[in-house]
Amino acid sequence: MTQLKAPTLTEVSRLAGCSKAAASAVLNGSRGNISVSDALRQRVQDIARELNYRPNYASRSLALRRTQALGIYIPRGPWSGIGSNYEGHVLHGIELACVARKYNLSVINMNGNEPPQRCLDTLVEQRVDGLLVLRVDGDESWLAELLERRDAVVAIDCHRPLPGLDAVMFNHDDAIGKAVDHLVGLGHRRIGYLGTCCHQTVPHNELRREAYVKAIVRNGLQLDPALIFGPEQSPVSVERGNQHLQLAGEYGAGYFVSMGAARPTAIVAYEDLSATTAIRFLADHGLSVPRDISLVNIEDSRLSRQFMPRLTTVMHPVKEMGQRAAELLIDRASTTSGQAARAGVHESFDAELMVRESTAPPSAPTGVTP
């Protein structure tokens, strides 16, 4: 069941006593050669307002070969899909850009319920003018087809630059760098990295680990591989899934605790679920954060801000990234230049350090031996 029949342009023009073409020209700045007198213009506008006329979307899209809509594809990832802080902020940014440019947002996938191939369909069916793809990590073969077809696509958080693909990306070096610098500034010398324990490829983890290594070296510290917790140090092979971040926190904390006096005095932790689980584990083993060990978390959330202690966090401007991505996409979608070669714009976003309660100067002298 649908509403009472909506007024059409034909009706408006009939009531205004003019042609459809004239009415059309009035109700949206026509790009053609049609011009209208002020009197007629006024008449059409009055009638349209009176009838509460709105152009039929399907018809307009059909005629214009343009939908003024963007699609968004959010694959299920190591995070919890939409509902996580990350996706929420990205969507907020995207929506801001869409509202500003009068675009609509069409959801293709929000929770991994649909295969990525559905993106292809959506574009071929011309439901949307362009596509935003979140978190391009593992297999991006399906993206290749989109790029080949010269569709408008922008990736948000693409783990490595893909030729010809526009993307907004995290500057992991900056984020981890700021975290490490902060800890070094507090006097820490033995800084651990608590990554994931998932054996499947999780690109962020690798990029962040590399960033950690760079930051340690840049600060003139001794790089100790034993201070890095990753899948190799995990006692159990963990599948990517709901629980793997918590398990990383637990196993990672266990790993560091088992080092005894050689354990790090500070930890950079991959994500807030890991970080908070780690803190709980440390507490269960008599270690208090930040008294006995400091911890910096990557990415922000309510959890980071509400936890006891509140987590010192380095966070990316996720909302702004979403907004920028949507702007890039709308630009690309509305560029008539058509088949021009793709440049592949890559924009990288720095992070911000939020100093809260989970970091403090090391309690013991910063030597290696107890």
Place this chain on the structure above:
Amino acid sequence: MTQLKAPTLTEVSRLAGCSKAAASAVLNGSRGNISVSDALRQRVQDIARELNYRPNYASRSLALRRTQALGIYIPRGPWSGIGSNYEGHVLHGIELACVARKYNLSVINMNGNEPPQRCLDTLVEQRVDGLLVLRVDGDESWLAELLERRDAVVAIDCHRPLPGLDAVMFNHDDAIGKAVDHLVGLGHRRIGYLGTCCHQTVPHNELRREAYVKAIVRNGLQLDPALIFGPEQSPVSVERGNQHLQLAGEYGAGYFVSMGAARPTAIVAYEDLSATTAIRFLADHGLSVPRDISLVNIEDSRLSRQFMPRLTTVMHPVKEMGQRAAELLIDRASTTSGQAARAGVHESFDAELMVRESTAPPSAPTGVTP
């Protein structure tokens, strides 16, 4: 810029050597009187597959006067808009239903960036076949117009039954009842309610407070108005906004602490931001949860599960509610019965109690005097 030209039905029919009508009938079970031979059917299907033909969405919508799309409107509320656990789960459920029924999801508003009147436009423009509206609380006058036009609308979490409006709703009585029963079962007799401190109407808060009163009475306990924290007990008039939930936690905890020995031995808290802030305040004043005071939280989130202590929570099946709402809407949108009088279906959802670490038997004898 857009993709290489997509194949049209006309092209398919030309290559198959038949009419558009025949091709159309093959590629979607025609409801008309057109029948096609197996040979032609096969030929058309082969060609369509080869060309990777997909019907143009706008054209199809125009001809069918139906978009197979649902709109979702999420006003900015006391919660943080999308990105919160609540919205995330609702969306997940909605998406499940849409995928199952082959509907698309179009976003009208996710973060309060657009006024509700935009819903009207979207429906008049026939962008969507129906509308899901989240969290109908304060002013619902704009909804009246939609109902008048007999548009397909389903509300999710509507604070009170609106005549003629389909809705899925929280059963607050059940949720708060389970929370209070749990505490009573543990031996608590003085149970407080920590609501909001926002003077503006927040319907959930009122409904939950009423549910609290019913539950206390039902359990044969003495109803003590002093055990209810609401806007009247708040030292400061707080505007609805980002911080009001945290402030409620702080002021509410402060209020209960100030009661001295007469303070409740257990608290039912409105929301997890309030609950965790309250726990922090109590800790700052030497009161430990659950040792000195128990706390049950309403609604679940990562925060509830990761906090120390993990929060005992009563939670509604939000995902299922979203799913059911979308199903109701799709039913209503696809019912051709048209102008039939609106029944106004209301479905109420019970809650589940998750017992975790923030509740325990009261430490002191349960009398009123110290």
Place this chain on the structure above:
DNA sequence: TTATGTTTATTAACCGGTTTATCTCCCGCG
């Protein structure tokens, strides 16, 4: 006076599907 332009429109052809009305076979039946 005639050529030239400008303003103000209209007509009709799209866009790419769906569907109604119609038409032709071909078969069986009386």
Place this chain on the structure above:
DNA sequence: CGCGGGAGATAAACCGGTTAATAAACATAA
């Protein structure tokens, strides 16, 4: 042989907009 009827198709009219082609009216210039 004549007729009804179903299977198998087609042509053309929609759906509701946009726009190229065109034309009428009028002013201006040569």
